[in-house]
Amino acid sequence: MTSPGNTSADRPRVNLLGLSRRQMEEFFLGLGEKKFRAQQVLKWIHHAGVMDIDRMSNLGRALREKLLQVAEVRPPEIVSQSDSADGTRKWAIRVDGGGLVETVLIPDGDRGTLCVSSQVGCSLDCSFCSTGKQGFQRDLSAAEIIGQLWLAIQSYDAFQSGKGRIVTNVVMMGMGEPLLNFDNVVAAMDLMMEDLAYGISKRRVTLSTSGVVPALDRLAQVSEVSLAISLHAPNDALRNELVPINRKYPIASLLRSARHYIDAQRDSKRVVTIEYTLIAGVNDQPEHARELAVLLRDFPCKINLIPFNSFPQSEYRRPSGNAVSRFWQVLVDAGFVVTVRTTRGDDIDAACGQLVGQVVDRTRRSERHRAAAATQVIRVG
Ligand code: SAH
Numbered sequence: 001m002t003s004p005g006n007t008s009a010d011r012p013r014v015n016l017l018g019l020s021r022r023q024m025e026e027f028f029l030g031l032g033e034k035k036f037r038a039q040q041v042l043k044w045i046h047h048a049g050v051m052d053i054d055r056m057s058n059l060g061r062a063l064r065e066k067l068l069q070v071a072e073v074r075p076p077e078i079v080s081q082s083d084s085a086d087g088t089r090k091w092a093i094r095v096d097g098g099g100l101v102e103t104v105l106i107p108d109g110d111r112g113t114l115c116v117s118s119q120v121g122c123s124l125d126c127s128f129c130s131t132g133k134q135g136f137q138r139d140l141s142a143a144e145i146i147g148q149l150w151l152a153i154q155s156y157d158a159f160q161s162g163k164g165r166i167v168t169n170v171v172m173m174g175m176g177e178p179l180l181n182f183d184n185v186v187a188a189m190d191l192m193m194e195d196l197a198y199g200i201s202k203r204r205v206t207l208s209t210s211g212v213v214p215a216l217d218r219l220a221q222v223s224e225v226s227l228a229i230s231l232h233a234p235n236d237a238l239r240n241e242l243v244p245i246n247r248k249y250p251i252a253s254l255l256r257s258a259r260h261y262i263d264a265q266r267d268s269k270r271v272v273t274i275e276y277t278l279i280a281g282v283n284d285q286p287e288h289a290r291e292l293a294v295l296l297r298d299f300p301c302k303i304n305l306i307p308f309n310s311f312p313q314s315e316y317r318r319p320s321g322n323a324v325s326r327f328w329q330v331l332v333d334a335g336f337v338v339t340v341r342t343t344r345g346d347d348i349d350a351a352c353g354q355l356v357g358q359v360v361d362r363t364r365r366s367e368r369h370r371a372a373a374a375t376q377v378i379r380v381g
């Protein structure tokens with residue numbers, strides 16, 4: 001007999017949006033249903049963009065009613081959406097409990113790269129990162145992570161419009177350290193690559209980490225996504241200052257783990273992307289570039305230089321174009337493939353961590369000047 005305190009209405013519904021294929025199959029088996037129902041529901045949610053269980057017509061009325069009792073499809077809530085003159089689109093997204101994260105879509109020719117957040121804030125406190133300055137609030141659920149991709153596609157009305165793929169690449173480079181939210185990030189990335197969901201190739205899904213070595217070793221056993229390492233310094237003394245987790249897992253152990261990661265892949269041609277944020281007078285000198293070239297001499301990688309993006313609480317500065325070119329040239333002369341990340345969405349502050357800083361500032365202000373502040377973000381819905 002069901003006790004009054006234990007009715008289905010009291011139990012939280014399962015958010016089907018965040019279930020990987022295996023989890024969805026287990027969910028239906030647990031309901032006493034056939035496994036193939038998982039495939040049908042995955043397609044409804046991730047191919048057709050349907051969140052209303054009642055519209056999933058091939059499930060049959062009885063099953064739909066059963067599902068409505070215990071499950072839901074609930075994406076996170078968009079707080080604001082802004083479009084840059086260069087086509088970059090950025091969202092501030094509110095998650096359960098009130099935290100805010102950012103998601104950015106960067107279109108580039110026939111590519112569309114979505115930058116996805118994994119946590120509200122971050123505990124690792126890198127000295128140049130505005131997300132780190134906010135501290136850690138909580139992990140995002142798998143539904144809140146994959147929900148960012150779902151919302152991005154929906155915002156272009158692209159689920160069924162035949163507009164082609166709006167999102168061709170995903171980078172886990174928004175707020176948070178993805179390897180500190182391991183299970184939810186892996187489940188969400190599985191959905192990104194799953195043919196019954198988004199079918200993005202493993203080469204086009206990239207996880208970026210500041211170097212949580214034990215978790216990276218674990219990732220090698222369960223995932224084949226592309227890997228980016230946030231290095232930012234050519235030696236431990238400097239990296240200890242910029243990326244404090246280096247004190248626990250120094251550069252040699254991180255590079256060993258990253259090499260192990262790509263060695264574990266079936267695809268032998270893969271390389272690690274080394275991210276290096278250039279900060280004026282801190283890590284942008286030619287001697288840093290020379291030291292980096294020696295450090296990475298035998299390491300299978302390409303290098304991505306990111307000129308520092310400033311934010312209000314930081315005293316760091318972005319280097320001059322000349323300083324960036326000099327740094328780039330040293331590495332190119334040493335035989336590396338080196339790209340410089342161009343800043344996109346400048347007019348809407350779409351660079352790493354900037355958006356949410358602003359929304360948070362505005363939210364605080366809005367406690368005092370609610371009406372005035374409301375005009376400063378584009379309200380959606
Ligand atoms: N936590 C993960 C992923 C999110 S940060 C990581 O650190 O890799 C994504 C990238 O943006 C990282 O390479 C990070 O170092 C870089 N980044 C953070 N703040 C930045 C800033 N103010 N300017 C330029 N790059 C920044």
Ligand code: SF4
Nearest residue numbers: 122125126129132210
């Ligand atoms: Fe966290 Fe990455 Fe920012 Fe460091 S750079 S504080 S790991 S989000």
